[in-house]
Each structure stands twice: as structure tokens, then as C-alpha cells.
Amino acid sequence: MIDLAWVQEHLDAGERVVDAEPLHGGLTADMRHLTTATPDGRRRHLVLRTYVDRPDAADWLSRESHALTELETTAVPAPELIAVADPALLMTWMPGRTVLTDTGLIPALARQLVAIHAVQPVERPRPFVTLTTAATVVTPDGADWSAAIDVIRGGHPPYEGVFLHRDYQPGNVLFDGNHITAVVDWAGTSWGPTDLDVAHCATNLALLHGPTWAHHFIAAYEQAGGALSPHRHYWLIRDALAFSEELEPATHPWRNSTRPDLTPELVAARLTTYVTTLMTP
Incomplete structure (x- = not known):
């Protein structure tokens, strides 16, 4: 649902919305690309994120608006916050496109993540949350993940906290050629170990x-100057196992964009193989 009256309150004098197109790929909210125009012909591109029937919308909105505000004075390319009020957030549209087919961009992804982790926020975001437990992991038929599941039993190891994106992966990074134009979707921003973001992007790849x-x-992140903890193995396994619970909804947007080859059977097989490599000495 688009609340154009609310959007209008935050536009310049004489500016109005002339087009609204859906943006695909989001899992938690309705995303719209808005085009505005003024009487003298100037146009502007914005993005409206609206949460529908989400009791936790205020939390998501608070974290993203806080993150975008913190990033305004950094070199991390991110949208500019225009306005926020439950259940919506209005921000600037960023140029570029997601690239899900080019492994040659991995070094750029790693360098950008190192820069994100170097951000020193005025106010720390909330501590990270991990929902997966040993009891909720969905083990594929025929696989033995018992040793991997044992790794995540009990509490997490100690860590040195940094500023985390928390959903850093190719679907949330925009490129123009080999150049990163923006990192988007900051609703999960948290404070925690670098390993969490690295593990999440690694599983996606x-x-x-x-x-x-x-x-x-993982190697490119360290080569770019990023530091992982002595407990990286724990975090890598935890993130890989977390995907077992949401494999279909997490990968469905990829098939609808540029990766129809990523069938449910293929990504399930790749996840099983990845967990196996993490557990292989």
C-alpha cells in the first residue's frame, strides 16, 4: 500500500509523485521506486519501503533510519534518509544494479565490507540476534549434520563488536561495471563480530x-585488511545452518531475476556441500 499523502508531506514545494513502480527482491517489505517532478521539469528518484502486517515494523524502521543517518558522514555509499514513520521509510534511490552472475566482483565485495566494519557510529546499533538453534536446523534427507549442529549448541563465543550490515550479500550491493554504487537494505544493522557479516556473504556466494x-x-576479506576472530569456524557454520530454515524464500528472488538456473535442488545440494567443506579438516 502506497501512502502518497505521507510521501507528499516530505517533498519539496511543487514537487509531486508522477510514477510508482514495484521493486522486486525484498522479502520483508513492499518496495516502490517513486519518480517525482516539479513544475519546471526537474525529476527526482526515491524509494519507499512499506511494511505490511509486520508487528515488528517499528524496530526494522528504527534500525534502518539510524543506520542511514550514521552513514551520511562516511564513505560507505548508501541511500539518504528523507523521512520515516511507521510503517514506512522514504529514502533516495541509488543508481546501479545487482550482479548475481560475476565471481570477478568478489574482491570488491570484500573491500566494501571491510569499509563497513570500519564505521565508528555515534550511537551503536542493537546487539546482533541469531534465531537459529540446534533444534531448528533443517537437515536435508540423507545428510548427517550432527557434528555441525553440535558446534552451535550452547552460547556463542566471545567477540569484539563492530558495525554490521547483517544482510551483506550480492543482492544488497549495487554495481556500475566493477564499481560499487551503493549498499542497500540496512534494516538489520547490528553490533557484533565481523565474522557474522563475512559468514553471511560467504553462504550466499x-x-x-x-x-x-x-x-x-573469506580470503579476499582478510586480504583487504579485514580481521576475523579465532572463532570464525563457529560463525561460518552457524550462518550456513541458518539457511537450512529459509532456503526457498532466500533464493526465490534470485530465480526471478537473473538466475533461473538456481533450482531448489541445486541450492540445497550446494548448501549441503558447503556445510561438508566447513566440517572437513
Whole structure:
């Protein structure tokens, strides 16, 4: 649902919305690309994120608006916050496109993540949350993940906190050629170990391109100056196992865009292989 009256309150004098197109790929909210125009012909492009029937919408909106405000004075390319009020957030549209087919962009992805982790926020975001437990992991038929599940039993290891994106992966990074134009979707911003963001992007790359590319990304992050903890193994396994619970909804948008080859059977097989590589000495 588009609340154009609310949007209008935050536009310049004489500016009005002349077009609204859906943006695909979001899992938690309705996303719209808005085009505005003024009487003298100037146009502007905005994005409206609206949460529908989400009791936790205020929390998501608070975290994203806080993150966008913190990033305004950094070199991290991100949208500019225009307005926020439950259940919607209005921000600037960022140029570029998501690239789900090019493994040659992995070094750029790694360098950008190192820059995100270097952000020193005026106010820390909330501590990270992990929902997966040993009891909720969905083990594929014929697989033995018992050793991997044992790794995540009990509490998490100690960590040094940094500013996390928390859903850093190719679907949330925009490119123009080899150049990153923006990192989007900051609703999950948290404070926690670098390993969490690295593990999440690595799992996404394992599903997109195969497990080998996950390990290439981990190495590229360290080569770019990023620091992982002595407990990286725990975080890598935790994120991979977390995908077992949401494999279909997480990968469905990829098939609807540029990766129809990523069948449910293929991504499930890649996840199983990736977990196996993480558990192989």
C-alpha cells in the first residue's frame, strides 16, 4: 500500500509523485521506486519501503533510519534518509544494479565490507540476534549434520563488536561495471563480530556460485585488511545452518531475476556441500 499523502508531506514545494513502480527482491517489505517532478521539469528518484502486517515494523524502521543517518558522514555509499514513520521509510534511490552472475566482483565485495566494519557510529546499533538453534536446523534427507549442529549448541563465543550490515550479500550491493554504487537494505544493522557479516556473504556466494567461491570471499576479506576472530569456524557454520530454515524464500528472488538456473535442488545440494567443506579438516 502506497501512502502518497505521507510521501507528499516530505517533498519539496511543487514537487509531486508522477510514477510508482514495484521493486522486486525484498522479502520483508513492499518496495516502490517513486519518480517525482516539479513544475519546471526537474525529476527526482526515491524509494519507499512499506511494511505490511509486520508487528515488528517499528524496530526494522528504527534500525534502518539510524543506520542511514550514521552513514551520511562516511564513505560507505548508501541511500539518504528523507523521512520515516511507521510503517514506512522514504529514502533516495541509488543508481546501479545487482550482479548475481560475476565471481570477478568478489574482491570488491570484500573491500566494501571491510569499509563497513570500519564505521565508528555515534550511537551503536542493537546487539546482533541469531534465531537459529540446534533444534531448528533443517537437515536435508540423507545428510548427517550432527557434528555441525553440535558446534552451535550452547552460547556463542566471545567477540569484539563492530558495525554490521547483517544482510551483506550480492543482492544488497549495487554495481556500475566493477564499481560499487551503493549498499542497500540496512534494516538489520547490528553490533557484533565481523565474522557474522563475512559468514553471511560467504553462504550466499556458496549458493550462488558454489562453495569454492565462499572460501575465496573469506580470503579476499582478510586480504583487504579485514580481521576475523579465532572463532570464525563457529560463525561460518552457524550462518550456513541458518539457511537450512529459509532456503526457498532466500533464493526465490534470485530465480526471478537473473538466475533461473538456481533450482531448489541445486541450492540445497550446494548448501549441503558447503556445510561438508566447513566440517572437513
